[in-house]
Structures are given as structure tokens and as C-alpha cells.
Amino acid sequence: MSNMLEVSNLKVAVDDVEILQGIDLEIGRGEVHVLMGPNGAGKSTLARTIMADPQFEQVEGDIYFEGENINEFSTDERAKLGIFLTFQNPLEVAGISVEDFLRTTKIELTGEDISVIKFKRELKGHMQDLDLDQAYAERYLNVGFSGGEKKKGEILQMSVLNPDLVMLDEPDSGLDVDAVRIVSETVADFLSDKNKSCLIITHHSVILESVKPDFAHILIDGKIVKRGGPELIERVNDEGYNWIREELGLEKVHDEVLD
Amino acid sequence: MSNLRSNLTSDHNVKQLDTERILAEKAAEREALKESRRKERAEKLKERTYVEEFDRGVYDIKNPNTYEIMLDKGLNEEIVREISSIKDEPDWMLEKRLAALEIYRELKNPNWGPDLSELNMDEIATYIRPKAQMESNWQEVPDEIRKTFELLGIPEAELDYLSGVGAQYDSEVVYHNVKDYLALQGVVYTDFESAVEQYPEIIQEYFGTCLKPTLHRYSALHYAVWSGGSYVYVPEGVHVDIPLQSYFRMNAPGAGQFEHTLIIVEKGGSLHFIEGCSAPRYNTINLHAGGVELFVKEGAKLRYSTIENWSRNMYNLNSKRAIVEKDGVIEWISGSFGSRVSMLYPASILIGEGARSEFTGITFAGAGQTLDTGAQVVHKAPHTYSAVETKSISKGGGKAIYRSLVQVEEGAYGCRSNTDCQSLMLDAQSRGDTIPTIILKNDDVDFGHEAKIGRIDDQAIFYLMSRGLSEEEAKAMIVRGFAEPVAKELPLEYAVEMNELINLELKGAIG
Numbered sequence: 199m200s201n202m203l204e205v206s207n208l209k210v211a212v213d214d215v216e217i218l219q220g221i222d223l224e225i226g227r228g229e230v231h232v233l234m235g236p237n238g239a240g241k242s243t244l245a246r247t248i249m250a251d252p253q254f255e256q257v258e259g260d261i262y263f264e265g266e267n268i269n270e271f272s273t274d275e276r277a278k279l280g281i282f283l284t285f286q287n288p289l290e291v292a293g294i295s296v297e298d299f300l301r302t303t304k305i306e307l308t309g310e311d312i313s314v315i316k317f318k319r320e321l322k323g324h325m326q327d328l329d330l331d332q333a334y335a336e337r338y339l340n341v342g343f344s345g346g347e348k349k350k351g352e353i354l355q356m357s358v359l360n361p362d363l364v365m366l367d368e369p370d371s372g373l374d375v376d377a378v379r380i381v382s383e384t385v386a387d388f389l390s391d392k393n394k395s396c397l398i399i400t401h402h403s404v405i406l407e408s409v410k411p412d413f414a415h416i417l418i419d420g421k422i423v424k425r426g427g428p429e430l431i432e433r434v435n436d437e438g439y440n441w442i443r444e445e446l447g448l449e450k451v452h453d454e455v456l457d
Numbered sequence: 458m459s460n461l462r463s464n465l466t467s468d469h470n471v472k473q474l475d476t477e478r479i480l481a482e483k484a485a486e487r488e489a490l491k492e493s494r495r496k497e498r499a500e501k502l503k504e505r506t507y508v509e510e511f512d513r514g515v516y517d518i519k520n521p522n523t524y525e526i527m528l529d530k531g532l533n534e535e536i537v538r539e540i541s542s543i544k545d546e547p548d549w550m551l552e553k554r555l556a557a558l559e560i561y562r563e564l565k566n567p568n569w570g571p572d573l574s575e576l577n578m579d580e581i582a583t584y585i586r587p588k589a590q591m592e593s594n595w596q597e598v599p600d601e602i603r604k605t606f607e608l609l610g611i612p613e614a615e616l617d618y619l620s621g622v623g624a625q626y627d628s629e630v631v632y633h634n635v636k637d638y639l640a641l642q643g644v645v646y647t648d649f650e651s652a653v654e655q656y657p658e659i660i661q662e663y664f665g666t667c668l669k670p671t672l673h674r675y676s677a678l679h680y681a682v683w684s685g686g687s688y689v690y691v692p693e694g695v696h697v698d699i700p701l702q703s704y705f706r707m708n709a710p711g712a713g714q715f716e717h718t719l720i721i722v723e724k725g726g727s728l729h730f731i732e733g734c735s736a737p738r739y740n741t742i743n744l745h746a747g748g749v750e751l752f753v754k755e756g757a758k759l760r761y762s763t764i765e766n767w768s769r770n771m772y773n774l775n776s777k778r779a780i781v782e783k784d785g786v787i788e789w790i791s792g793s794f795g796s797r798v799s800m801l802y803p804a805s806i807l808i809g810e811g812a813r814s815e816f817t818g819i820t821f822a823g824a825g826q827t828l829d830t831g832a833q834v835v836h837k838a839p840h841t842y843s844a845v846e847t848k849s850i851s852k853g854g855g856k857a858i859y860r861s862l863v864q865v866e867e868g869a870y871g872c873r874s875n876t877d878c879q880s881l882m883l884d885a886q887s888r889g890d891t892i893p894t895i896i897l898k899n900d901d902v903d904f905g906h907e908a909k910i911g912r913i914d915d916q917a918i919f920y921l922m923s924r925g926l927s928e929e930e931a932k933a934m935i936v937r938g939f940a941e942p943v944a945k946e947l948p949l950e951y952a953v954e955m956n957e958l959i960n961l962e963l964k965g966a967i968g
Contacts, residue, residue, distance in 0.1 A: 249923050251919050252915060252919060253915065253916070272928070273923050274922040274923075274927050274928070277922065277923055277924060278925055282923070285923075288920065289914065289917040290917075292938035292939065293937050293938030293939070293940070294937070294938060302926075303924040303925050303926060306924075306930075338938070355924065359925070
């Protein structure tokens with residue numbers, strides 16, 4: 199069976215500065231991959247390029263989804279294929295409530311009309327899972343939300359829109375202990391469906407204990423420099439990235455903050 | 458309200474019950490009407506899957522109508538006398554017209570703001586000759602404009618008015634129902650010509666005292682040639698519970714062009730008046746210089762809502778002014794769309810202690826348009842309050858300028874004033890400017906002014922697209938969100954129409 203996502207020799211630039219320097223990545227159906235690396239390595243850039251963020255220019259390479267080359271696909275077309283990205287800093291959109299927004303996008307994605315009542319019920323269930331109170335659905339999308347509410351909102355959107363490939367860009371940063379647990383459990387529950395695949399970017403081990411990645415990729419200076427399984431995650435969590443730099447003959451970084 | 462009720466005599470109570478019964482009946486009728494309109498709209502929405510950019514060029518077609526006689530070029534006394542005599546006006550009104558004509562002749566175009574040099578006053582003078590053949594009919598209205606109306610889901614009654622067909626339209630019935638209902642409460646709602654005839658004392662007392670002909674060249678022109686418009690009188694303590702909508706009866710020649718609106722809300726009364734509507738009006742000449750005078754008495758409240766959308770050849774030079782007495786409230790809701798040039802700065806003169814003015818406005822300037830809009834507030838009494846919230850959107854090289862005046866007089870201590878104006882530019886060619894003027898003549902003022910000008914956020918568009926929305930929908934959603942503070946102040950039907958209008962404008966920009 200072909201991979202759900204296949205990225206080959208991907209080079210990405212912003213203002214002619216190459217940020218990603220030839221990335222290869224394959225994610226099979228039902229697999230969970232974690233993308234680790236120091237700040238500024240290009241982790242978000244990779245996820246955002248897969249989603250076709252216009253601020254990044256794909257200068258070389260190919261992206262395939264379910265065997266189809268999607269280089270020329272727009273962001274919304276990629277979303278319709280079943281690709282989803284959570285944002286680190288979701289944008290505020292006044293004038294539309296969370297509920298109306300999600301119902302609109304759900305109809306857009308599935309092409310099927312969903313009754314208001316049925317949708318309300320479904321949304322309510324997902325909101326309870328995330329410990330969001332009912333008033334949340336009536337509030338404008340991300341407007342005036344706390345950091346935690348925004349993060350949970352992204353996960354709520356994932357649950358409702360039900361994509362095949364989820365890319366989680368630091369879904370746990372800035373959350374308190376309880377919220378990390380709730381988000382982790384919701385994501386793990388979502389991924390228990392073995393038709394779903396996931397690429398997660400995180401600096402924390404807590405969420406990884408729940409979602410249990412199959413593979414880890416270490417991204418340093420725009421290149422994936424090391425790949426492995428759970429044992430690699432453990433070692434990075436314990437020791438940071440300097441041992442990898444040493445292996446590669448790179449200069450060590452001394453003040454790197456590890457969580 | 459309850460206080461007022463308890464003060465009523467038993468006689469009034471009987472009338473009150475009667476009123477309530479009729480009220481309930483009318484409410485049911487209105488609901489039925491609304492329901493059928495909703496259905497109509499839903500039908501039309503279904504058909505609205507794909508919309509092409511309208512060919513705005515149709516607005517440039519020269520008026521094919523032939524005029525009866527062309528005596529002189531330019532505006533002259535004879536024309537003004539003729540207007541007055543056709544209307545069979547009292548002498549005092551003719552004198553006011555002639556005085557205004559003198560003022561008009563002396564005044565020049567303003568030396569600031571958009572360029573008005575292309576206004577052809579000769580053509581305008583010809584138009585306002587009352588005998589000119591102005592009648593047109595629905596069939597003669599260009600297809601594109603009719604299509605716009607249909608896409609916007611404008612009810613038939615409005616269609617006729619908008620197309621300039623004039624008097625025969627279905628809403629006449631609606632209008633009479635409204636009139637009877639209001640009469641029970643002592644409310645007067647009539648066209649301005651009838652008001653001059655039926656209430657000469659009160660018109661003579663108020664007319665031209667709030668908005669003076671000396672204000673600027675086009676207010677002078679307005680007073681010289683006014684035609685059509687509305688008069689509303691709300692007696693003391695009466696709360697008019699349905700919004701009054703001006704399009705019900707704008708049918709005089711030149712109405713919608715030089716119409717005069719005069720509203721008096723007596724002590725403790727309240728009213729919501731809605732002017733205009735959201736489809737482009739088809740006009741044969743390209744100047745609109747209406748005049749609006751609002752008198753808000755002690756403790757009274759008036760909300761004045763406008764959605765204007767003019768054809769793209771129009772110079773919209775409208776003047777609106779309110780005088781607000783002690784503890785009175787004026788609320789302006791203003792949506793400005795279309796036109797080639799708009800200059801519109803509704804003014805609130807707060808003359809009584811504790812008077813309030815709230816202005817909420819939205820302006821949308823597309824290609825080739827300059828919309829110079831804003832608000833004015835003069836605080837003349839202590840402890841008065843004003844708030845201005847505006848949103849301007851520009852696209853396709855359009856210019857949206859926010860221009861305002863806030864003035865606090867010497868004795869007006871303890872005043873509060875807050876302005877928040879935001880501009881959203883949809884592309885690099887468009888312009889958004891803010892030009893506020895602030896004059897504070899005492900130092901006991903709590904004053905705030907916030908202006909924000911920005912371009913539409915690409916990351917916000919990306920965010921929405923990542924959830925499956927097309928670029929067009931994503932932009933529309935952001936613009937609607939930006940416009941929402943205005944939309945939420947409008948009655949539902951108008952809010953829906955305004956959103957449709959924004960969608961159509963955006964499709965033109967993107968397509």
C-alpha cells in the first residue's frame with residue numbers, strides 16, 4: 199500500500215533564503231510520526247508547506263497525498279483531500295461563531311448538508327471531551343480566547359472536521375497540566391482510528407506518552423538528520439540535541455532549553 | 458415604559474387595549490410577510506451559485522429621455538419658482554427656496570476633500586425641472602441593474618422604487634397599514650410635501666433650523682430644489698415599536714435625489730427610522746444632495762439607520778444633522794456603498810446636559826470610487842457623551858477616507874468622547890486614510906481616539922482556507938467579520954442584504 203503522505207527532496211525558501219534543504223518524509227496510514235528539533239530548525243515550515251502556506255515558496259521537490267502529486271493544489275483543495283493543520287497561534291475571526299464556522303466548513307468539506315440540530319449535538323459531545331463549556335460554541339472564532347481556549351479550539355476543529363492526516367504544530371505549548379492531559383487524551387482517542395495518520399511537532403514528552411509515536415524525525419538546520427523509533431524520542435528528551443550535533447560534526451549549542 | 462403606562466388615564470387604557478390588539482394583529486401580519494420574504498430570499502439564494510461581475514459600464518449610458526423644454530442652462534429662479542408652484546406651496550416655502558438659491562450662487566465647492574469639478578450643474582438643473590419627462594418603467598431599466606436587484610433579493614415593492622418607476626407599487630398597501638397603526642398612537646408619518654401642507658406651523662418652526670442652507674454649497678442647493686422626503690412626528694412618551702422605513706413612500710419626482718427628511722421625537726419618545734436600501738438606485742442624473750434634520754427632545758431616543766448603495770456615476774453629497782436635548786440619545790447606523798464620490802458626515806449637536814450620540818458606520822470603496830465619510834459631534838453641554846465606531850473597506854484601487862470632527866465647547870465640562878476607526882485594505886492598490894479633527898475648548902474631557910489601518914491578513918486567509926474554505930469565501934468571511942459591528946445593529950433583513958452586498962463587491966474584486 200502506498201503511503202498517505204510522501205514528501206521527497208522538498209526545498210522551501212522565504213525571501214530566497216532556503217529554510218528546508220531537501221526533506222524526505224513518508225507517513226503511512228495509521229502511523230504517528232513526531233517531528234523534533236531545536237527552535238528555528240524548520241519544523242513548522244515543513245507542516246505549513248504541506249498545507250500550502252503562501253508565505254513559503256516550494257522551490258524544489260514533490261508532495262504526494264494518497265499517491266497523487268499535490269504540488270499545485272491550493273490550501274483549501276488540500277484540506278478537502280483530508281489534510282489538516284493545527285496552528286500554533288490560531289487567527290481571530292470576528293463575526294462568526296465557532297459553531298457556525300465549523301458547520302460551514304464541515305459542509306464545505308463533505309459536500310453534504312448537516313442539520314443544525316444534529317450538528318449541535320455532535321459539537322456538544324466533542325466540546326465535552328475537551329472540557330469546553332457550552333458558551334464556547336457561541337463565541338466568535340478565537341476572538342478573546344485565552345491561549346488554552348485557542349489550543350483546545352484547534353483540537354475541537356480536528357475532531358469535528360475529521361481529517362485523515364493531522365499535523366499538530368505544538369498543540370501542547372502554553373497549556374497547564376490539566377489541559378495538556380485533556381488535549382493528549384483527545385488526540386490519542388482520535389488516532390485510535392487506524393485510518394488516521396499524524397505528524398506531531400512538540401517539545402514535550404507528556405503528549406507523546408499518550409499518542410505513542412511510531413517514528414521520530416530530528417530536524418536540525420533545515421535537514422532531517424536522524425530518524426528512529428520511540429527510543430530516539432526518549433534519548434532526545436533526556437539529552438537534548440547536542441549528541442546528534444556531535445555525531446554530525448556540528449557545533450554544539452550550550453544554552454539550549456529543554457522542557 | 459411601565460412608568461408611563463401607570464400614568465395613563467382609564468380612557469387611555471381602553472385605547473391602550475385596542476392598540477395592543479391591533480398591535481398583535483399587525484405583528485402577525487408582519488411575521489407572515491417576513492416569512493414569505495424569507496422564503497423568496499432562500500429561493501434566490503439557491504440560484505445564487507455563481508455570480509459574474511456586473512458591467513458597471515451600464516451606469517454611464519446617457520439618459521435617453523428627452524426633456525420637454527430647455528430654457529436656460531444652470532439653476533435659476535424660474536426653475537425654483539416652478540418647482541414651488543407645481544407643489545402648490547405656501548409663500549414662506551418659496552421664499553426659503555429663493556433665499557437658498559441666493560446662498561447657493563455665492564458658495565463654491567469645498568476646498569478640501571474629493572474632486573467635485575466633474576459635476577455638471579447644467580444637466581442637474583435640467584433634471585430638476587418638474588416637467589421634465591422623468592418617468593421610466595421597469596422594462597427600460599438595464600438588465601444588469603435588474604439582475605443586481607434580483608440577486609440581492611430585493612422585494613418587488615422596492616424593485617419598482619429602485620428602478621425609478623415611481624408611484625404604482627405594491628408597498629402602498631403596506632404603507633397605509635403602517636400609517637393607520639401609527640396614527641392610533643398619535644404618530645405622524647408622511648411625505649414631506651404633505652407635511653408642508655398639513656402641518657405648516659410645525660414645519661415652518663423647524664425646517665432649516667437644524668441643517669442650515671448656509672452650511673455648504675450643496676445644502677443650499679438642497680433647500681432651493683428639495684423634493685420628496687419624509688416627515689415623522691413622535692409625540693411625548695410614545696415608543697414607536699416598528700422601524701419606519703423610508704422607501705415605503707418615496708415617489709415624488711426627484712425624491713431620492715434632493716429629498717428632505719425631518720423627524721421630531723418629543724420628550725421621552727423613541728423611534729427607529731430606516732432610510733434607503735441596499736440595491737443601487739438607478740438615477741438619471743448623478744447628484745444626490747438630500748437633507749436630514751433630526752430633533753431629539755429631552756430624554757427621547759432616535760435611531761437613524763441608513764444603507765446607501767449608489768450607482769457608480771453618482772456624487773453623493775448628503776447632509777445629515779441632529780440636535781439632541783437633555784438626556785436625549787441619537788444613534789446613527791450608516792452603511793455607504795457605491796457612488797463615484799461620497800461626502801457624508803452626519804453631525805450630532807449635543808445641546809442638553811447628558812445628551813448622547815453614538816455613530817456606527819461602514820464604508821466600502823471599490824475601483825474608481827472615493828468614499829469620504831465620517832461623523833461630526835459638537836458637545837455643547839456638560840456631561841455629554843459621544844462614541845464613533847467606523848469601519849472602512851477599500852479594494853481594487855478604491856479610496857475610503859474617514860474624516861471626522863469632535864468639538865467640545867468651553868462650558869461643556871465632564872464630557873466623554875471615544876472614537877475607534879478601522880480601515881481594511883484588500884489589496885496594495887487601495888487606500889484607507891483617517892483625517893480626524895479634534896477641538897477641545899476645556900480640559901475636563903475624557904477623550905479617546907483610536908485608528909487602525911491595515912491590509913487583509915494573508916495568514917488569516919490561509920487559516921480559513923486550511924479548513925476547506927475557498928480564498929473568496931475566506932476573504933468574504935473576514936470582511937463580514939470586520940463589518941459585523943455594523944451588521945449587528947441593523948434589522949435582520951438589512952443585515953442579510955448588507956452581507957450579500959459585501960459578497961457581490963468581493964466577487965467583483967476577486968473574479
